[in-house]
Amino acid sequence: MHTRFIAMIIATATVITTGAMAAEGQAAKGKGGMKPGRRAAMLKQFDTDNDGKLSKAEKDAMRETRQQKMAEMVKQFDKNGDGKLDDAEKQAMIEARKQKAQAGKKAKGKAKAKGQAGE
Numbered sequence: 001m002h003t004r005f006i007a008m009i010i011a012t013a014t015v016i017t018t019g020a021m022a023a024e025g026q027a028a029k030g031k032g033g034m035k036p037g038r039r040a041a042m043l044k045q046f047d048t049d050n051d052g053k054l055s056k057a058e059k060d061a062m063r064e065t066r067q068q069k070m071a072e073m074v075k076q077f078d079k080n081g082d083g084k085l086d087d088a089e090k091q092a093m094i095e096a097r098k099q100k101a102q103a104g105k106k107a108k109g110k111a112k113a114k115g116q117a118g119e
Contacts, residue, residue, distance in 0.1 A: 046062045077085055077093040
């Protein structure tokens, strides 16, 4: 009986902790599970009528743009020409994107530092 009670307490604590951690992760990502800055960037790019939301036509334009970008990535990284990315090709794409993101962060940091130096 005592063992069951302890097991129940541990199970309850685990569920509560897991739920809180999941909620924190979702909150960090923002609405719809995406990073807050990402949502703003998408609206800026695709919300052509500036009403703060994406209409069906605007969502369709966004999907078309994403499909084009995916096709470009497949074309760039599909080394065996089968029209798909295998695991090695996906890994190469991930590494290239990481390097591009790091280069962008470095450039942004340098521009920020340059701007502060000029003040």
